[in-house]
Amino acid sequence: MAWWSKNNLRLVQNNLREIDANLNVDALIGQLKEFGANVLMMNAGGIVAFYPTKLEYHYRAANQQKDLLREAIDKAHANGMKVIVRFDFSKAHESIFAKKPEWFYRTKEGKEVNYHGIVHSCISSYYQQVYSLEIIDEVLTNYDVDGIFFNWFGYNTFDYSGNDYGICHCGSCKTKFQDMFGLDLPAKADVNDPVYNKHLIYREVTASQMLDRVHDLVKGKNKDIAISTYSDHKVDIIRNESNTGKDRPLPKWLYSASENVKSIEDSWDEKLISNCCINAVDLVHRFTAVSKYEINIRLKESLASGSGLDFCIIGVFEDYPDSENLPVVSSVFNYHKEHEQYYGNFQSLSEVGLIRPRITRQADSKEYLGIFKMLKEEHILFDVVQQKKLVDNIELLKRYKTIIIPDILAFTVEELEVLDAYSQQGGCLLSTGRSFTQGEENQLFMQRSFDAKLEEIKEYSRESSYLKTEDKQVFKSFMERDWILLDGSFCRVKFGSNAIKHLPLVNPSLFGPPERASGHSISQEYFGLGIVTTEQRKSIYLPWQPGRLYYKYGYDDNKRMILDLLDMFADSRSPICTNAPQSVEVFFDKVDEETYILHLLNLSGFNGLTYYEPIPIHNIQLNLLNLKNCKQLINLVDDEKISYTNDDDGVKLELPVLSDFAAIVLKV
Incomplete structure (x- = not known):
């Protein structure tokens, strides 16, 4: 069994600077x-070698006086730690560029990008495709490493200051793109340009080829060396990041760690997810940390979602100028160390699957994120299924009573066949937005599954359009609200005779001045909901974007709409019933045949922009509907007694107060 397969990583990454080449390893090990x-992750090579490399085109850290890599590996191993070494081949020292300029990225005008002495390379070039393997081989041959990690893997057109230099036009890219497609490189990134869409394929293919080479080299040396990067192709540990950026648009995403972990953990059995909690507020401001309360949430969401722990700072702890978060990190890491036996092998209890779109050009990611947020707030247990893994996870889908498809324009023919088989076997499909509108095969699926035929996609912006919630038997949350706003994409579809139509479109009218705000009419042609219920299938189609609206604006109408439909038409039953408010994130999983684990995380300290200490929440009641005959309840966080009773419909328990985090093991 590979060492990482236990899924118990407590990883700290020291992202070393060149000036750290002679760091005090004993002090570092003591802090860890x-x-x-x-697990220690630290730099080995690429931009800078932190060991005495013998390779001509590998720049060694200036003024290094020892073999830092060997000392760190030896002392980490002596203290029971694994070591993952970090490489970054996206750039190289300008001295390498002076000798081998053909290895490097070029703008359309043929210029290199030299960022303060570090020059951008290209993944398609000889440096990354071939010479990088010589660097990796040198490290693997001479050092007893446990894993390798690649930073900034793939095609990147930006420098650290945010300047975009456009698609690479180096000789390798020109030749390989011409060989692959018989075309010249596109001039710029434009999703409406078919040549650029071919370039996206080219990028994926060449990046995969690079990972194929890395995989063959590493596993040929030692199959027990873990491979990790941000891609899922030929790697053992997929890495994501929970981070922030000053220029990132609002709203802030509260569920970063949960989504990062679930999107991998729920779709791959054979791969680990390690979600790196970045301490810094921004790439520019690496030496100031985010709030300790935000770090606390990220780490505990990662853990409760089924991952280990992963934390990163720039440089070393000794001279890092912001240590406020370190006690929080230490506390969560040591909690996991003490209770490790309960973590690493969670088994899902969810009956709802939410499909994560393959890439954003085929979907509106805000729709997916908005529905993710809805389900989290309402304590509906769900799994995230990657669109790209649908065909591989046919058996997995059978456990879901409902699959939600959030504004995914196109599926492959094979993916459509999987969804069709799922529907034919009685599963409920709930589709939103522009799903199944791109291409003939997808539109035929829309007609077959939802009895809906697309006429056009209308974009509503500054128009006073609405949907009418006229059937209060269905829309039980809208007894006193007859109209809800409609904004963004609306698919004008004609529903057939098999579809029950709801939410008629309220056509736009004047909205100003106030004296002219009238004249709306109810459409007899277009509707915001069609429901098909037959002996063979149950399908719900909302040709608009409730998730996107909820993500952007937070209007509760959009969430209540989805909840009403799940309650009325979907058979899925969440295994948890609770009075906990929306600001409590709930996780419930099976550990083994006799053990379950329940987590509650108090998110009430987040006000939409700032993270504060959470407000204690009292008397939280939970009914765990899938459990029978609980024999023992173990509170992992503190000594506070939690009362429980076994009832006919499950195990009922009450948490007197949730200050921050609860972790409760139930033995049956």
Whole structure:
């Protein structure tokens, strides 16, 4: 069994600077031991070699006086820690560029990008495709590493200051793109340009080829060396990041760690997810940390979602100028170390699957994120299924009573066949937005599954359009609200005779001045909901974007609409019933045949922009509907007694107060 397969990583990454080449390893190991860390990630090579490399085209850290890599590996191993070494081949020292300029990225005008002495390379070039393997081989041959990680893997057109230099036009890219498609490279990134869409394929293919080479080299050396990067192709540990950026648009995404973990954990059995909690507020401001309350949420969401722990700072702890978050990190790491036996092998209890779109050009990611947020707030347990993994996870889909498809324009023929088989076997499909509108095969699926035929996609912006909630038997949350706003994409579809139509479109009219705000009419042609219920299938189609509206604006109408439909037409039953408010994130999983684990995380300290200490929440009641005959309840966080009773419909328990985080093991 590979060492990482236990899924118990407590990883700390020291993202080293060149000036750290002679760092005090004993001090670093001592800090890691205080944290309870069991994995150290540190730089090995690429931009800068932190060991005495013998390769001509590998720049070694200036003024390095020792073999830092060997000392760190030896002392980490002596203290029971694994070591993952970090490479970054996206750039190289300008001295390498001076010798081998053909290895590097070029703008359309043929210019290189030299960022303060570090020059951008290209993944398609000889440097990354071939010479990088010589660097990796040198490290693997001479050092007893446990894993390798690649930073910034793939095609990147930006420098650290945010300047975009456009698609690479180096000789390798020109030749390989011409060989693959018989075309010249596109001039710029434009999703409406078919040549650029071919370039996206080219990028994916060449990046995969690179990972194929890395995989063959590493596993040929030692199959027990873990491979990790941000891609899922030929890697053992998929890495994501929970981070922030000053220029990132609002709203802030509260569920970053949960989504990062679930989107991998729920779709791959054979791969681990390690979600790196970045300490810094921004790439520019690496030496100031985000709030300790935000770090606390990220780490605990990662853990409760089924991952280990992963934390990163720039440089070393000794001279890092912001240590406020370190006690929080140490506390969570040591909690996991103490209770490790309950973590690493969660088994889902969800009956709802939410499909994560393959790439954003085929979907509106805000729709997916908005529905993710809805389900989290309402304590509906769900799994995230990657669109790209649908065909591989046919058996997995059978456990879901409902699959939600959030504004995914196109599926492959094979993916459509999987969804069709799921529907034919009685599963409920709930589709939103522009799903199944791109291409003939998808539109035929829309007609077959939802009895809906697309006429056009209308974009509403500054228009006073609405949907009418006229059937209060269905829309039980709208007894006193007859209209809800409509904004964004609306698919004008004609529903057939098999579809029950709801939410008629309220056509736009004047909205100003107030004296002219009238004249709306109810459409007899277009509707915001069609429901098909037959002996063979149950399908719900909302040709607008409730998730996107909820993500952007937070209007509760959009969430209540989805909840009403799930309650009325979907058979899925959440295994948890609770009075906990929306600001409590709930996780419930099976550990083994006799053990379940329940987590509650108090998110009430988040006000939409700032993270504060959470407000204690009292008397939280939970009914765990899938459990029978609980024999023992173990509170992992503190000594507070939690009362429970076994009832006919499950195990009922009450948490007197949730200050921050609860972790409760139930033995049956």
